[in-house]
Amino acid sequence: MKFRVERDVLAEAVAWAARSLPARPPVPVLAGLLLAADEGKLSLSGFDYEVSARVETEADVEEPGTVLVSGRLLADISRSLPNRPVEISTDGVRVIVVCGSSRFTLPTLPVDEYPALPQMPTVSGTVPGEAFAAAVAQVATAAGRDDTLPVLTGVRVEIEGDRVTLAATDRYRFAVRDLMWKPEQEGLSAVALVPAKTLLDTAKSLSAGDVVSIALAGSGKGEGLIGFEGAGRRTTTRLLEGEFPKFRALFPTEFNSVATVPTPAFVEAVKRVSLVAERNTPVRLSFEQGVLTLEAGSGDDAQATERVEADLEGDDISIAFNPAYLLDGLAAIDAAVAQLSFTTSTKPALLSGKHAPDAEADEAYKYLIMPVRLSG
Amino acid sequence: MRSVPSILHLDMDAFFASVEQASKPSLRGKPVVVGGLGGRGVVATASYEARVFGVHSAMPMAQARRRAPHAAYLIPRFELYRQVSDLVMGLLRELSPLVEPLSLDEAFVDLEAGPYGGLLREGTPEEGAELVRALGEDLRADILAAVGLTASVGLSGTKFLAKIASEQAKPDGLVLIEPGREREVLDPLPVRALPGVGPATAETLRRLGMTQVSQIAATTEDELVRLLGRAHGAGVHALALGRDERAVVAERDAKSVSVEDTFEVDLGDRELIRAELDRLAERCVRRLRAAGRSGRTVVVKVRLFDFTTLTRSETLPAPTDDPLVISAMARRLLESVELTGGVRLLGVGVSGLADFTQEDLFAQAEHEAAEAEADLRALADADDPVADDPEAEGGDGGGEAAYGGPGAPRAFHPGGGVGTLLTVRRWMPGQDVRHAELGHGWVQGSGVGRVTVRFETPWSERGPVRTFSVDDPELAKADPLPLVRGSASAGEV
Numbered sequence: 001m002k003f004r005v006e007r008d009v010l011a012e013a014v015a016w017a018a019r020s021l022p023a024r025p026p027v028p029v030l031a032g033l034l035l036a037a038d039e040g041k042l043s044l045s046g047f048d049y050e051v052s053a054r055v056e057t058e059a060d061v062e063e064p065g066t067v068l069v070s071g072r073l074l075a076d077i078s079r080s081l082p083n084r085p086v087e088i089s090t091d092g093v094r095v096i097v098v099c100g101s102s103r104f105t106l107p108t109l110p111v112d113e114y115p116a117l118p119q120m121p122t123v124s125g126t127v128p129g130e131a132f133a134a135a136v137a138q139v140a141t142a143a144g145r146d147d148t149l150p151v152l153t154g155v156r157v158e159i160e161g162d163r164v165t166l167a168a169t170d171r172y173r174f175a176v177r178d179l180m181w182k183p184e185q186e187g188l189s190a191v192a193l194v195p196a197k198t199l200l201d202t203a204k205s206l207s208a209g210d211v212v213s214i215a216l217a218g219s220g221k222g223e224g225l226i227g228f229e230g231a232g233r234r235t236t237t238r239l240l241e242g243e244f245p246k247f248r249a250l251f252p253t254e255f256n257s258v259a260t261v262p263t264p265a266f267v268e269a270v271k272r273v274s275l276v277a278e279r280n281t282p283v284r285l286s287f288e289q290g291v292l293t294l295e296a297g298s299g300d301d302a303q304a305t306e307r308v309e310a311d312l313e314g315d316d317i318s319i320a321f322n323p324a325y326l327l328d329g330l331a332a333i334d335a336a337v338a339q340l341s342f343t344t345s346t347k348p349a350l351l352s353g354k355h356a357p358d359a360e361a362d363e364a365y366k367y368l369i370m371p372v373r374l375s376g
Numbered sequence: 377m378r379s380v381p382s383i384l385h386l387d388m389d390a391f392f393a394s395v396e397q398a399s400k401p402s403l404r405g406k407p408v409v410v411g412g413l414g415g416r417g418v419v420a421t422a423s424y425e426a427r428v429f430g431v432h433s434a435m436p437m438a439q440a441r442r443r444a445p446h447a448a449y450l451i452p453r454f455e456l457y458r459q460v461s462d463l464v465m466g467l468l469r470e471l472s473p474l475v476e477p478l479s480l481d482e483a484f485v486d487l488e489a490g491p492y493g494g495l496l497r498e499g500t501p502e503e504g505a506e507l508v509r510a511l512g513e514d515l516r517a518d519i520l521a522a523v524g525l526t527a528s529v530g531l532s533g534t535k536f537l538a539k540i541a542s543e544q545a546k547p548d549g550l551v552l553i554e555p556g557r558e559r560e561v562l563d564p565l566p567v568r569a570l571p572g573v574g575p576a577t578a579e580t581l582r583r584l585g586m587t588q589v590s591q592i593a594a595t596t597e598d599e600l601v602r603l604l605g606r607a608h609g610a611g612v613h614a615l616a617l618g619r620d621e622r623a624v625v626a627e628r629d630a631k632s633v634s635v636e637d638t639f640e641v642d643l644g645d646r647e648l649i650r651a652e653l654d655r656l657a658e659r660c661v662r663r664l665r666a667a668g669r670s671g672r673t674v675v676v677k678v679r680l681f682d683f684t685t686l687t688r689s690e691t692l693p694a695p696t697d698d699p700l701v702i703s704a705m706a707r708r709l710l711e712s713v714e715l716t717g718g719v720r721l722l723g724v725g726v727s728g729l730a731d732f733t734q735e736d737l738f739a740q741a742e743h744e745a746a747e748a749e750a751d752l753r754a755l756a757d758a759d760d761p762v763a764d765d766p767e768a769e770g771g772d773g774g775g776e777a778a779y780g781g782p783g784a785p786r787a788f789h790p791g792g793g794v795g796t797l798l799t800v801r802r803w804m805p806g807q808d809v810r811h812a813e814l815g816h817g818w819v820q821g822s823g824v825g826r827v828t829v830r831f832e833t834p835w836s837e838r839g840p841v842r843t844f845s846v847d848d849p850e851l852a853k854a855d856p857l858p859l860v861r862g863s864a865s866a867g868e869v
Contacts, residue, residue, distance in 0.1 A: 148690055148708065171737050172694060250741055280694065282732055322694060322734055348737060370735040375670040375697045 001065025002089035003037040005057070007099060010086050011078040013055045016205060016233060017044040018071040020051040032109040033071035035088070038064040045117055046071055051198055052117045053235045068109040069095050077104055118236050120227040121217035124159065124190065125183035129230050133207035135166055135177045136199055138332045138365055143196035144170035151242035154193040157226070159216065161187060167247055168196055173325050174247055174348075174368040175332060181214070190216045192226050193240040202237070206230040251368055252350060255341040257314035259287045260357055263338045267330050269294050269306045274323035276302040282320035282372040287312045287340075296323070311357065319345040320372045329367040346373055378533040380496050380504030381552055382487040383624060384512060385530040385538035386468060388519075389547040391481035393423035395457055396450055396806065398524050398859045399834040400818055407431070407447035409440055413805065414640040420452055424547060448820075450806030456856035457481075460523050467518050471511060474624045484535055486624035487511060505554055512550045524834075524859045534620035536571065537561070558618030563590035570615045577604060577612070592616035633664045634675065634725025642681045642718030649719055653710055656724040657703035664726055670697035670733040676709040677723035685721075686713055694734030701739050702726065803827040803846060810854035814842065822846060835861045 017033055025031040025048070034045040042059035045052065067090055074097075078086070081099040089096050090108070097104040136155065144152030149171075158165040162183055167176045206212045209231030216226050224239040269292075274283050276297040286293045292310035297303035319342060330338055335353025339361045342349050351367040354360070388394065392410040397403045407426035411419040417437035422444075429444035441449065461480040468475045468483055472490030477483040487508055488496050496504045512529040519527045526548040530541025537553050540561060545551040553561050567573050567581050567589060580603060586592055592600065593616045601609035614620065635656050643649045653676070664671065675689040688709040696702065706724050803809070803822040809829055810816055817831035820841060827846050832839025834857055844851055 146693065169737065170693070171739075172734055174737060245738055250737060281730070320732070346735065347740075348735075368737070370737050370740070372694075372732050372734050375665065375668050375695075375731050375733050 001035075001037050001067055002061075002063040002087070003042055004060040004062070004085050004087045005042060007078070007081050007083050007086050009057050009059075011081070013042075013044050013057050014071070014075050014078045017046045017053045017055050018075040019046070019201065019205070020048055020053045020235070021046045021071045022048040027113075029068065029109050029113045029115075031070055031072065032068040032114065033074055034066065034068050034111070034114055036066045037061045047115060047117055049115075050195075050238045051235065052237075053233070054117060055234070056232045063089075065090060066111055067095055068111045068114055069106050070109070073106060118225055120229070120234060120236060121215040121225055123184055123213045123215045123229075124188060125181045126211040126213050127164070127179065127181040129207045129209040129212045131179060132212050133203040134334070135179050135365075136203035138334070139166040139168045139175045139177050140196040140200040141168075141328045141332050142170060142173045142175035142367065143168035150240060151193065151244055153196055154240040154244065155196045155199050156244045157190075157192045157194055157214075157216070159183070159188055159190045161189070164214075167244070169245065169247065172322070172370050173329065174250060175329075175366070176247065176251075176368075177365045179364065192216055193242065193244055194226055194237055195240055198237050202228050202235050206233060206235075209233075250348070251366065252341075252343050252348060255314065255343055255350070257287065257312060257317045257342045259292065259310050259312045259317075259340045259342075260354065261292055261308060261310040261338050261340070262357075263330055263333065263336055263353070265308050266292075266310075266338055267327065269308045270323055270326055270330070273304045273306050274327075276304045277323050280322050280324050283323040283326065284318065284320045286316070286318040287342075288316050314342075317342050317345060319349065320374075321349075321369060322372055325369055329369055332367055333362070333365060335362060345371060347371070378488070379501045379555055380488070380499075380508065381531045381533050381538075381554060382493075382496050382504065382508055383532060383535055383538045384471070384485040384487055384508070384515075385532075385535070385542040386464075386483050386485065386515070387528050387530075387542045387546065388464065388481035389526045389528055390421050390423050390427075391525075392421035392452055392457060393426070394525050395453075395460055395859065396448075397423060399456070399857065400448075400830070401832050401834070401836060402830055402838045403448050407444050408450065409437075409444065409447045410450050410452050410806070411437055411440075412638070413437060413449055413451055414638075416638050416640065422447075448805075451804045453806065453808070453856055459856075460525070460859060463523050464519055464527070467515060467522060471515065474626050476624045476626060484538065484624045489624075501555070505552060509550065509552050512552070516548075516550065522860065534618065535622050535624065536615055536620040537618060540565070540569065559590075559593070562616065562618055563588065563593070565589045567592060570612055572608065572611055572615070577608070580604065589616050630667065630669070630729065632675075632725050632727035632729065633660060633667060633669065633671070634677075634723055635660045635663065636677060636721055636723025636725075638679075638721045639719070642720050643722075644715075644718045646715065649715060649722065650707060650710065652722055653706055653724065654703050656722055657706045658699055660724045660726060661697060661699040661702050665697050669729045669731055670695040671726035671730065672696075672728035673726065674702055674705040674709065675723075675725040675727060676706050676713070677721070677725065678710070678713050678715070678719055679721035680715070681718040681720055683720070688712055689727075691728065692734075695728065695730040695732060696736060697733045698736055698739045700742055701736050808854040808856050810852050811842075811844075812850040812852075816854060816857060827851070833857055834859045 022030055030048055036043045037059060040058060040061055041056055043054060043056045045054040077097060081102060084100040086099040093108055095106045095108055139155055143155060152170055156167045162180055163178055164181050165178050206228055212228055212230040214228055225236050226239060227236040270283060273294045273296045277283055284295045287310060289312050292308045295305045329351045333351060333353030335355055337354040337357050339352050339354055340349050348368045348370050351369055352361040393408045396408050396410060408423040409419055409426050409431055410421045411417050419431060419433050419435045419437060419440050421433055422431040426444050426447045431440045431444050457480050465477055468485050472485050472487055474486035474489040475483055492507060495507060508531050512531055516527055516529055528542045528545040528547060529550045530538045530545055532538040532541050532553040533555050541551040541553045567587060568578050597610060597613045600613045603609060604612060672695045673689050673691040675687055677687045679685045690705050690709055803819040805819055805821055807819045809819055814831045816833050817829040820828040820830050825846050826843050828841060828843045830839050830841045
């Protein structure tokens, strides 16, 4: 094997493919990155049994071949090379990397012991890369982080015709985002539970591409895999098992009060007031016509209070939240104006975004947040 | 050290047993032992009459029964003890805001921090001693009037000496140790009287010929530090000299809330163990909520048949006091423990306490579903008062046969909780009952399908005894009555 490739192209491709390599590989070959050169193309693949990543790029291939080298080492090397063409070739059981006056000799791993990468499920449809990344980020923020309830560490992906619904919860908040996509076939209906962290990384790394193809093995088929492809990058992720909670009924539809607050002012105020809310003790919000009062801290502890202009329709309401959850939601709505809808101070509140105070609330994204109540 | 003995230590005399005697006229002047009555129970409190036979607290119940076979053996009624304790602590708080409860029946009070503080500081030491003695005697009289029980009071300038004083005052007395009298009081005491000197330390000291506090006091601090280590040696030496700088601290915040049960026989059946765990979780949550707290970490404690003790814990991102959340966590933790061989003890605790609860979306939805179902059931019952409603029964989406179904025997903890499936009622000695005709009484004993009840109240004469079948429909569990008629405590009368 022998090929030449631009240093930047190589570094980017290696960095991306090496992302999924395990820190402590269960078997030595999984620490490797598989390089395959053939007919003007170079492909790099990594796999840790959960996530597979494969990237293809143009290369000046002199002699086709396949080789397995330590991914971590190759990533470190390619990142540090001078900005000159890189030549990679095999010499017996070694790989030689030459760039400018640098020369590296790397040992190889046995290619025939490397597991076959999972087959990409058949393509189901496409979404614009940037929109997809934004939507995933909005939802993944609400996903659970502790492994005691694995189901809640996932994002549920529901496909129904030309609509994709993403949903995630850690049971204290629930984020749901609808987006349109272009399905390959009509009447497509599928569900998948994708590890939130992986989905977030993947969507972000594919956001540069115009479109991202999403490939989902239909229910029961395949080995519980979802695949994403865009801009020469292709990745598959094993799905989580388990029943994601039914959520549509959890979202209240009738409210006693609806408040609108300019988002930047709201965020600033919550951040300031919660400086005294140690260990995420609650921030209390009192909405009256025209004004929102935020308070944190109580008793002998430090206390803070701030007023923000706000519009209220319906009854006055006092309600308390974990400031971190509130800030996550306010960041996720990504809108100039935040709308909070309440039933009572112990029931979930619905947060959504508006681009202007008198505009309709954005129906595509909803962030449900559970309040905090005083014990006793 | 203070020049006025203004630290007060209050200790109720044989508290649990005295409460029982006060509420059961027929037991007054008789030996009474309160504690766990099962094969593995221990004595919580013995009345002074029972102590004559050599029964004392922490003694295995079986041994106590051998020593005092004719004593009355009763289960503890914590609910009542707590009510009485609240009244007593209330009286202490009138003397000073600085009240440090050590248990239900014991507390330190710093009189200098109270309304009499000014007088105590301004007057001469003699006047001060006079005043605190008067306050202590008044307190004992007030306690007797309010709850009908005797208490002992110790007064001194340090916590340690105040406690020694109340021990010497027992029962029903008051002892004041004036500054300057420490040596006279401490010298003859055995070394074990010093807090921090347990069996091991006492043994170390004994080998060096030190059995009395006077001998420790005569030793240099360096010597003791060499023997017992820096912190311990210095601490023991200071106490032996009567030096104790510890301040009275009000409301020491609890760090955790926990409950546990030792079973009469080891539990082997997983279903049964789970049911017991649910009950404990429920009880733990009740205590947590009563204290106005919530917590982040749930701990499950399991002691196996061979005394191996395991604890497992899990921490939530945010605190909760939700029974569903806590029992679900407890169950999950239990699943990770190998229970083969049988379970001797189970416990559920909550730590990482806070005073707010992060509501849980799913738990709340579950509560609402349960409420809606209960409403539905109530509606169905109202429609059809006679019928048992198969619709509602079958529509119970949960479908979980709680407690292993109606047939499963539940040896312990009769009644209470959500379980309505209990088929056999169990009457525990000492328990309060109400008879439809004969009124309030308490269970004297139960066995072979019969239960003996004595009908008397704290304010009545010694009452008569009647025997019933254990499932007599006229007989029902009752709430304890307050010891003093019309006192603010206790439930309905």
